[in-house]
Amino acid sequence: MILNHQTLPANGNINPYAFCIDVTGEMLIRKGKMIAYYGSLRFEALGAGPFEVLVNEVLNSPLQARNFVVVTGRGKLILGDRGHNLASYDLEDGSLTIRSENVLGFQPSLACHESIIPGYLTLLGTGSFVASSNGPVHFLEPPVKVDEDALLGWADMPAPSYRYDYNYVRGALRTVGALVKGWGTGEEKQLDFSGNGTVLIQASERGVQR
């Protein structure tokens, strides 16, 4: 199957791992995730150039702004991320907190805030964004407990808290537990979600080392 600028999907998946954006105005994308493009597009850092409005209203966290660039112009832009699964999501007057490195691009109608949880950012407002995940995203309803590595994000709900396995706590409080490292199943600490909303999980944060 050979694609060209006309047969490429406008804002859709080429395959599970590559996503094509039809750029007509401004778009913010994560640095280094462009794999190809047709047309006349310009990639500019947020810090330099005529993007003061964007910095002020859309992305004012220096930590996150460093990871994103502004795409302007007209063309078809293809994103890819380490062979992870890519998909586009729509927010409607919503709030979504998501692992920062999995956000590949978003419309400037969304505001991007730095989350109080390190490594996460919060998207607020109405618009669409493209995110990657290791395997397809699975949606869960609270109450649910999630492994930290598998967590991708959560929408329209309070931030999670840590929950420790009862046996782990009992063991850790004993002297033996404090002395012996590496005991247990590695599953004794989970993130506990409660309230209303949606939790997004993936197969794992990390791919297989090779």
Add this chain to the structure above:
Amino acid sequence: MPQYSLINSKMLSIKLHGEEVYAKRGSMIAYTGQVDFAPSSSGSEGLGGRAMRSVTGEQMSLMSARGTGEVLYAFYGLHVTLIQLSGETFFAESESLLAYDGRLRSGTQFMGSGGMQGMLRGAATGSGLFTTTLEGAGELAIVSDGDSFALDVTHDRPIFVDPQAYIGHRGQLQSNIVTDVGWKSFVGQSSGESYQLKFTGLGTVYIQAAERGGNR
């Protein structure tokens, strides 16, 4: 004539009837019948090609399989794509090449004809100034991280590609490096994105949805 077929998206089967197939070293996962395996550094390119390869440093780590039977190939769970050639030349990143056979002539091609720009291309792709070429009529198999896909290039529609996502190309294409001033003007912006490969002409470019050298 060896018969190529995909068992699934990540596993390749080649049926041999006495021919010789060249494949990435370490990619054989199973075989049936009488097949002999031997290391090969140059594939089907003869003595001159071998000398060229040792001089240019465009190394391929290949093994050959000869005999009668079926050989299964896979490489670290990467996706496999079959490409059919009918007389033209395919330019490949040597590390993306999984298998081909004696019907295709392999060689090396100097890509740095653009002087400084050619140098940059080598530096950006990390694979030197030379690329591996396969010419003839037959199949070849490439591996990619994530599904690979092909993008058309026409005279009025050039394409810009991240060098780390580039797998190969075919057709009458000129490649050169373009740098986006906007990218470079920002401190610390050396994520490999400041260089883009621009392909112009008439042909097809194959890319993968992952950046080589990226940590997973």
